[in-house]
Amino acid sequence: MNTEATPHCAALGFDKDRIRQALSLLGLAADHKEEAAAINLLTEFIAERVDKIINSCLAVIAGSDDFELIERNIGTEAFRQKWKYRLRSFGKNFATPGYFEERLALAAAFAHANIPLGALQLPSFLIQQSLIDNLLDKSDFNADKTRILLCTILKLTALDLYIAAEGYHLPELNELEEKLDKLRAEASRLQERTWTDELTGVMNYRKLMESLEHHVQRAERRGQERSSLCLIMSDLDFFKKINDTYGHMVGDLVLQHLARRIKSATRDFDMIGRFGGEEFVVIMADTDLELAKVIAERIRLGVMSTPFHIKKFNIHVTISLGVAMLKPGESRESLLERADAAMYEAKRRGRNCVVTTKEM
Template identity: 35%
Template structure:
């Protein structure tokens, strides 16, 4: 069998416009690029450089590179220039060419491709950490986080092209890996401090994206709204610290009942939301039942008590042209029917039933 070389796939290399489209980078992101430079990089560049290299040097591969005779201060100067151009005129041909040259340089230096994943992930974390949340509104913060994830994904994609001479198959593999890491990072940025689940703000962003994907790919998406029964009684009887333990345990039991890629969030108080992409309504009802039984038949042990809880759930599937608010409202209405019908049960959106 003829073994194909990377050159055999050269005709598959996406154009600059296609690469930008794949990452959803466009005119709307240029304002975020300017904000990245003015509010994050320029005021914090020394901090970012120091923390970046401190993290890299905890790994043997980077120490080995330094040991080959590379001057750390020179590397910091080079990285400083890189940061000062990060996202600047990202749609221009010069930006693409410069990022590709960086990749070729690293090939000559001997930086393995897997090291890029760690380095870029650390860079993403530092940039997001230095977002001045106190002076920006929530929407701008969310847009800025999204842009940081996308522009670093573009940069590593261009570096990967240099490694594989345009092999789109290898490039797609690396982009998929980055995508998974970006999703994980988004969860870390938008988590509920008590349960470790996505917070309401983050869950809405993820649900919006899920609905768009379902409409494009013609796949189902369902939402489960779940609310602990008589949770106020727990707080009144045992106190809020025990109530917090119950919420944490509930979150863990919900996680155990769903797939790793399903999105779970704390919607508020004792109410949780589960987003199921590529699951039919019947499958979503089955998952809701798993959650219900996990809560009912697994008492929560505290220091002094064993607390039995139940949960009510409402399930709805997105319809054509639904938005997040409409889908949640229908699942929420189903939830309250489950409450009114006696609790510890599942109700399905009447339109879907």
């Protein structure tokens, strides 16, 4: 990659060392992995949606005082074309002087036209949100790919904000740190959103399966005698009857109540996920079968002894649970199947009970 600064870029204070310093400050590694992520972002989320994204941004800021200045001093169409070009090149060759020079020039043009810096930065935030929303809608992406692209969006937006501030000759360090703190907090919140079940707040199915695979592999590496792994599969009894009697909205509230009861009965390091519908799974690392059964029984009693109250309704709920412990060399699918079979055995025995695979 050519990281030699062009004469114009160097004159603006960005020689090759300054560029590397800026990228390092923002956590951007000028390597093949991050360049590939930037290109992936362009091809999958931007290339075919440039006009749609720009139009949605303009619709948000149209009518504002800043936009009136843009219309008067630059012109709406010129502004649109500048942002279309900026979006089409978003992150492309981000570590090169050309990338810095083009964005510094745009910021300088805005400053010269007496356009407030916020009018240049707001579209960056709106574009960031549009890209994030579209990314989170991609249900076919795995968590690793989602995380990589999410980090890429946030880092490249931070880079554009940094360059814009430089173009306006602002004392950027303190302001940049504040922006980066906000972006890091946003990244953490959005990353959590990608693996949380929206209704109950526990892990969603995808994150549950990834976590289970991680613990299965960990147990395999450490050896069964050093790392026991147990799984609790649970199912709310007669959930269809609850939905039919009280309606699906109340049914959703019951599921939230159930998730809270499971959390309160488990340990801080146990991992709880929604397997689907009214089924919940608890991953219990470094736990043998007998202890797992004790905790499963605690969950059962907690659910049974705490009816769900809403308005005039007092809904008594119970739960059936199956417990299985990982065997040497066993896959996560096999472990899930055995816990599921134990749970269905609990159903067969009359519901509201705990069955371990050892008892079958």
